[in-house]
Amino acid sequence: MAIEVRIPTILRTYTGGEKAVNADGATLSALIDSLEANHPGIKDRLIEGADLRRFVNIYINDEDVRFIGSLEAELSDGDQVVILPAVAGGAL
Amino acid sequence: MLQIDQATYDAIVEHAKRDHPVEACGMVAGPVGSDRPARLIEMVNAAGSPTFYEYDSTDLLHLYREMDDRDEEPVVIYHSHSATEAYPSVTDINLASEPGAHYVLVSTREHGNNPGPVEFRSYRIVDGVVTEEEVTIASSTEAAEESS
Numbered sequence: 001m002a003i004e005v006r007i008p009t010i011l012r013t014y015t016g017g018e019k020a021v022n023a024d025g026a027t028l029s030a031l032i033d034s035l036e037a038n039h040p041g042i043k044d045r046l047i048e049g050a051d052l053r054r055f056v057n058i059y060i061n062d063e064d065v066r067f068i069g070s071l072e073a074e075l076s077d078g079d080q081v082v083i084l085p086a087v088a089g090g091a092l
Numbered sequence: 093m094l095q096i097d098q099a100t101y102d103a104i105v106e107h108a109k110r111d112h113p114v115e116a117c118g119m120v121a122g123p124v125g126s127d128r129p130a131r132l133i134e135m136v137n138a139a140g141s142p143t144f145y146e147y148d149s150t151d152l153l154h155l156y157r158e159m160d161d162r163d164e165e166p167v168v169i170y171h172s173h174s175a176t177e178a179y180p181s182v183t184d185i186n187l188a189s190e191p192g193a194h195y196v197l198v199s200t201r202e203h204g205n206n207p208g209p210v211e212f213r214s215y216r217i218v219d220g221v222v223t224e225e226e227v228t229i230a231s232s233t234e235a236a237e238e239s240s
Contacts, residue, residue, distance in 0.1 A: 059153050087152060089144075091143045
């Protein structure tokens with residue numbers, strides 16, 4: 001099973017500069033473990049404790065995973081996954 | 093140094109004043125590698141807050157897809173502070189994730205929605221380190237000539 005994962009600029013240090021890499025997994029959680037196996041350190045940038053980091057957005061076929069089960073969201077062959085850090089901040 | 097044309101500068105200031113006291117946020121995209129802020133995109137502050145901003149996650153995906161399709165990248169990422177100075181907060185620094193972008197902060201604390209000068213400052217934020225940089229405003233014609 002191959003799923004294309006688009007990597008944002010800030011995380012390309014883990015992928016040798018690659019903008020997209022292949023990974024596999026039946027759930028987002030498994031996919032992230034598969035990413036970690038090939039790109040050590042990346043998991044910690046995506047997950048905090050047992051959850052997706054608050055300011056990291058992951059999309060499966062353009063759907064924000066928070067609306068479709070978060071780390072338990074299901075994946076199938078050919079799905080496209082996009083990772084984007086939130087653009088956020090503020091005075092406090 | 094951030095070089096920005098007058099029309100884009102004015103549009104950012106106008107956006108910040110219009111949304112005051114809520115923090116306004118947006119981006120100016122430019123051709124990849126050009127460091128030229130060319131296309132202003134106002135974003136909705138999904139937090140709707142006077143002390144926090146966040147792009148809506150769906151809007152964010154659309155924005156990045158659109159930039160990809162147009163061979164653009166984020167050149168300026170701007171937001172306003174409505175009660176404090178135009179300097180990155182700890183939150184701004186921790187969440188900055190585009191090391192190649194100019195982070196522009198506008199403070200509307202002095203005049204709010206009304207006419208009057210604002211603080212308009214630009215920074216690089218890389219690995220938690222903030223470096224302020226000079227802002228140079230070119231007339232829109234000059235900027236267009238320079239890029240042609």
